[in-house]
Amino acid sequence: MSWNWPTVAWAAVALLLFAAEAMAPGAFMLWLGLAAAAVFVLVLALPELTVLTQVAAFVVLSFVSVQVYRTWFRKREPASDQPLLNRRAEQLIGRVVPLERGIVAGRGRVQIADAFWDVSGPDLPAGALVRVVGAEAMVLHVEAAG
Structure with a gap:
């Protein structure tokens, strides 16, 4: 050696x-x-x-x-029991919330819990109920609920 x-x-x-x-x-x-x-x-x-x-x-x-x-x-490797843990926007998919600021020209705003989120979707007035159908970065994609 x-x-x-x-x-x-x-x-x-x-x-x-x-x-x-x-x-x-x-x-x-x-x-x-x-x-x-x-x-x-x-x-x-x-x-x-x-x-x-x-x-x-x-x-x-x-x-x-x-x-x-x-x-x-x-x-x-075991699958995670919480796959959306660090994907906050994706956790919101399916929620129905009122618009805090109406959607004009495809952009609006909602408040979920203590956070405000920018949203994109069809033009709707403030207070209209929307369903979160997707998320891209910090923008939620919504559609009219009901």
């Missing part, structure tokens, strides 16, 4: 990638870290490998490990 600079470098790269995964979880750096760790073991076993061969092995192993993640592990 020889501890030359490529061996130490691959160990350091693997540790840095594992640390990056720990600080910013997302299950991506983990797989690159595993590829770097595999190259580290490869360089320990075969110290005569050129740097170009080592880098090529890292690239190939990184690609393979990411594909393994995408194929087998990503599909097994």
Whole structure:
């Protein structure tokens, strides 16, 4: 076992990638870290490998490990019990509310709870009941209710 600079470098790269995964979880750096760790073991076993061969092995192993993640592990992640948790506008779809400001030239405004929302839809007077049928960014798409 020889501890030359490529061996130490691959160990350091693997540790840095594992640390990056720990600080910013997302299950991506983990797989690159595993590829770097595999190259580290490869360089320990075969110290005569050129740097170009080592880098090529890292690239190939990184690609393979990411594909393994995408194929087998990503599909097994549990579905969220609240898929609209951070999609506030989409949570409002289906609600019926009165117009706070009538819709003129396709634009109006409603108040839902303590928030005011811009709306788009057919021209309607203030106070008319509208149903939220869609959302795009911070604009709710509405239609006349009833």
